[in-house]
Amino acid sequence: MSIYQTHLAKRQANEQTATQLLVALAKLTAQNVTVLFFGEKVALSVSDILAKHDKAGIDVADSLALADGLDIANTTLDLGQAIKAGKKASDFVSGQEIPAxxxxxxxxxxxxxxxxxxxxxxxxxxxxxxxxxxxxxxxxxxxxxxxxxxxxxxxxxxxxxxxxxxxxxxxxxxxxxxxxxxxxxxxxxxxxxxxxxxxxxxxxxxxxxxxxxxxxxxxxxxxxxxxxxxxxPAKGEIKNVVYGVNHDTIGNDSIVSAASCTTNAITPALKVLHDTYGIINGHMETVHAFTNDQNLVDNHHKSDRRGRAAPLNMVMTSTGAASAVSKAIPELKGKLTGNAIRVPTPNVSLAILNLNFEKAVGSKDELNAFMKSKSESLEWQEQIDYSDSPEAVSTDFVGSQKVAIFDAKATIAQDSRATLYIWYDNEMGYSTQVIRVAETMATNG
CATH class of the missing domain: 3.40.50.720 (NAD(P)-binding Rossmann-like Domain)
Known part of the structure; x- marks a missing residue:
């Protein structure tokens, strides 16, 4: 059998198995089960199922063995995490039923x-x-x-x-x-x-x-x-919530803010870094896609610089994202500064974190390994994604439902200092966080 025939036969076998898995997942979906694969929703298609398994290096037959005949309803199941842990799928059911x-x-x-x-x-x-x-x-x-x-x-x-x-x-x-x-x-x-x-x-x-x-x-x-x-971002005493970091503080509040897209992008990473290394201080610069509050052509605008044509200029502006982090992580209050540059691209932004730590972060590879482990953890996989591609550019992340994508190739680390680069779809990624906050508010009655 030639190498072409070998790969073809393997693909055909995997497609047959994925089709069987598709039926099992469709049954779960009909029972109001959200099926995830390492935090990402599984589309009901053979190609998406196989792509996710290939990326994770997991045999699709293992997923079928876990999902077939599973009797659960009105919940969320992470199939990838169950396979990774070598446990039965029901051990990775999470989240309580959200009322209508x-x-x-x-x-x-x-x-x-x-x-x-x-x-x-x-x-x-x-x-x-x-x-x-x-x-x-x-x-x-x-x-x-x-x-x-x-x-x-x-x-x-x-x-x-x-x-x-x-x-x-x-x-x-x-x-x-x-x-x-x-x-x-x-x-x-x-x-x-x-x-x-x-x-x-x-x-x-x-x-x-x-x-x-x-x-x-x-x-x-x-x-x-x-x-x-x-x-x-809300003003006054209204809670600014970043899901995954401080959503447990919502309670029965009648008014809640889901903060900003940039705050949501940087806060999960800052949380895991601070908990492990201790952030002394730092600066955040966001290279942000232009937004609807800027002018298409030069015209009067109430804010400085935003009146200049958004598709033609890099525009210096302000952001409250760095200071807003402290509403989700109070111990970082006064430790971070921030600024923003709006650039001529319609979506996907980049946050650059320059941080000083209490503890040494080790080498670039060590810090990257730490962030990779967090991105693969059950706790943070919905918020933090990890990219180590040397060819990654902003359009690669259009449509990403992860609120932040850590760019490992760009990391700079030395002693107790580091510069980290985090991509984010400032529309889609942020919107997934908004829905999670809304679901928490609904669950709390």
């Missing part, structure tokens, strides 16, 4: 549409987060068609993997067979959500218009709203 909770997206910009995609890509279930409505400002004729098209087509993330239909008669859209009402309002005080069959809802405010308790409390004054989640 109405969700309203207040705003439908970049983050709002990514959140809608993520929520509506899930299997239909009467459990968990239920996206019922989207609130936007009053608009003209044909607005639903335009909103639906923006959800379906995206210049950065491509076509939505699902069906979007316009329901003009009922004033909404049908996404993957589920109806979403569009509500037109200029202020939360105008809305009675119960009139649309929505009650005890979590409103995810992704407009950034209100960031303090006084402004966000307007949502709570609307009938049918129980809690509010802000997709931006």
């Amino acid at each position: 909770t109405d969700v309203v997206l207040y705003g439908f910009g970049r983050i709002g549409r990514i959140l809608a995609r993520l929520l509506m890509s899930r299997p239909a279930s009467d459990k968990g987060l239920q996206l019922k409505a989207i609130v936007v400002r009053p608009a003209g004729d044909g607005d639903l068609d335009k909103r639906g098209s923006l959800l379906e087509r995206d210049s950065v993330h491509g076509w939505f993997d699902g069906a979007v239909q316009i329901d003009n008669d009922n004033g909404g859209i049908v996404v993957n067979g589920r109806f979403i009402k569009f509500i037109y309002a200029s202020d939360p005080s105008e809305i009675d959500y119960t009139a649309y069959g929505i009650d005890n809802a979590i409103v995810i405010d992704n407009t950034g218009k209100w960031k303090d308790e006084a402004g966000l409390s307007k949502h709570l004054a609307s009938k049918g709203v129980k809690k509010v989640l802000l997709t931006a």
Whole structure:
């Protein structure tokens, strides 16, 4: 048998096994089980299953042996971790059942549409987060068609993997067979959500218009709203939560912030580094994709420099991400400074951490090995990814649902100092964290 035939035969056998695994996973999905493979969701396709197994160096037959006939429901299962540990799959079931909770997206910009995609890509279930409505400002004729098209087509993330239909008669859209009402309002005080069959809802405010308790409390004054989640750093005493780091502090708070995309990207890495080596101080520089609050061409802007054309310039600006870390890790208060450079790319950003430690971090290889072990751990695998490719560039990470990707090739380490580089999809990665915070709020009642 030639080398070509050998590889072909092996692939054919693996595809047959993956098809059997696909059936087992489909049954689990129908029972509202989220199947992960080292923290990444498994798409119900043979190619995705085999790609994940090849990357991890795991035999797909081992996964089939663990998943076939598994009797669990309404939970999350990490198949990869179970195989790695050599234990039965039920030992790697995590997370309590999330009760059915109405969700309203207040705003439908970049983050709002990514959140809608993520929520509506899930299997239909009467459990968990239920996206019922989207609130936007009053608009003209044909607005639903335009909103639906923006959800379906995206210049950065491509076509939505699902069906979007316009329901003009009922004033909404049908996404993957589920109806979403569009509500037109200029202020939360105008809305009675119960009139649309929505009650005890979590409103995810992704407009950034209100960031303090006084402004966000307007949502709570609307009938049918129980809690509010802000997709931006909050002002005042509102908790800024980075899932995986301090989400256990949420309690029954009625208003919570999911912090910023950059804060979410750097805080998990800072947490594991501080717990092991002790951070004395440091500086964070984010090379950030341009955003919608900048001008396309030179024009007046209330903020310094942001009035200059975003597609043509690197723009120095400020960021509160470094100081915001202390809201999730209080012991780092006053130890970090930060700045930002907006660059002419529409998505994926890079955080550069220059840190001084209490303990020696060893060589570059030693520090990389530490970060790799954290990225592969059950505790941090959903937040931290690891890249050691010498060819990695920003577009490689478009669509990554990990909130941070550690670039091992770029690490600089000497004595008790280190410079670390962390990529992040500032839209998709951040949105996965927002949903995790929303699920925690729903679970807490």
